[in-house]
Amino acid sequence: MNAASGTEELAERLRATGRTRIDRAGLWRAFAEAVPSAAGSVDARRMLADAIGELAGAGVLTPSRATDEGRPPLPRSVKLVRAAPEPTPRTGEPWHPELAAADAMRAPSAVVRLVNRWLFTGGTRAEAVPLRERALEITGDEKAFDAGLPVPLTLEILRAERVTLPLHREHLPGGGPVLLVVENADTFASVRTFLRREPGPVGSVAWGAGNGFTSSVLSLREDPPAAIRYFGDLDAAGLRIPARTSALAEQAGLPPVHPATGLYRSLLEHGHPASAGTGGVPAELDWLDPGLRGPVRELFADGQRMAQEAVGRRVLGAGNAWREGLGPA
Structure with a gap:
């Protein structure tokens, strides 16, 4: 350029x-x-x-x-590097006692001002509802709070709660302490078939439902596994989902999410490279084990991806190499 x-x-x-x-x-x-x-x-x-x-x-x-x-x-x-914003003159708008902290802010956001008006017009009497419902009610945009609550808003002020999606999880009799999460439904079904026969260290297998895992992982707090392994597509989203979910899991006191190394290695061996639509190597590449990063980096650098469905029942039934890395340690 x-x-x-x-x-x-x-x-x-x-x-x-x-x-x-x-x-x-x-x-x-x-x-x-x-x-x-x-x-x-x-x-x-x-x-x-x-x-x-x-x-x-x-x-x-x-x-x-x-x-x-x-x-x-x-x-x-x-x-x-952002230039310092110009001071915003005070408007003299009265602040609800629950938003008293906003009065000391130089420029409370438009959303905070909408919440302020909502509190004055009966919001304090509202019953708790899911956060997106409250966002739509106050701002007209159900996703207004998806990226986080602007200061000084809290869930308590909004009379709202974050909804935790359920994780589709199946326990395997005779298995060990590890939870294996599979991104896509068809591959989940195939992997489950073979784990039912010989679970080894895997005590339960779950369908991550794509990006849904970034929320449903919190449902594991009710019955936490000893370790979490993950297998997804080899593309930017397929790495971003477990990397971000791992950080969220650790914040919630759950085990980190680690890659199911053998399954990823099988995908590299049997996968079908296809155009990813965009080039570049995502920062989440580091989530993978070091031994996998080189070939995956080359795949991404070439603007390609691999769908996990290539590790189907034929590959799973041909040997046990895909089971590597499913242990708790």
């Missing part, structure tokens, strides 16, 4: 995310939107690296010190 307009467009795309810190996957998405002509180009990585360097030199962003192993290397994330 040697045109200034392309670099400026990338900066605008990054600012449009509304985030301060943007991971490498986000960088690639913004780059693909800013310079669509670079799709599939062998120079795409160099062009992105040059653009990041230009924006860093202009004080627009700060790259992380940690980089990937590609050539040229790309930062694992960047932090946008």
Whole structure:
């Protein structure tokens, strides 16, 4: 990217995310939107690296010190340098006692102001409901609080609760203490068939239902397993889901989510590479065991993905290599 307009467009795309810190996957998405002509180009990585360097030199962003192993290397994330906002004059709007902290804020968000009005018009008498229902009632957007509650809002102030999805989980008689979670329904059914016959260290197997696992993992607090193993597609979402869910699980006092190494190795051996639609290596690659990262990095660098359904009943029935890494340690 040697045109200034392309670099400026990338900066605008990054600012449009509304985030301060943007991971490498986000960088690639913004780059693909800013310079669509670079799709599939062998120079795409160099062009992105040059653009990041230009924006860093202009004080627009700060790259992380940690980089990937590609050539040229790309930062694992960047932090946008935002100008300090202009002071907002006080409007004199009265604040409900439950939102007294907002009075000391320089610029309470529009959502906080909507909640303030809701409290004054009867919100304090509302019964607790799921958070998305309350978001729709107050803001007209059911997803208004999906990214988190703006300061100083709390679930108590909103008279709301976060809904924990149930995890479809089947216990295996004679199995061990490990829970194996499988991303997609068909592969879950096939893996379950073989684990029923010989569960080994796996005491239960669950269907993650794609991104649903990022919420349903919290339902495990009622009956926590000793260890959690995960098998999903080899694509950006397939790694993002377990990596983020692992962090959430540990915050809730549950075991971290680790990869089912043997199943991923079988997928690399028997999988069918297909176009991922976008290029780049997601930061969540580090969630995989070190021995898997090299071939998966190459897969992503080539703009490809692999669906876990390639590890079907024929592969599962041909041997036990896929069971590697299912133990508790």
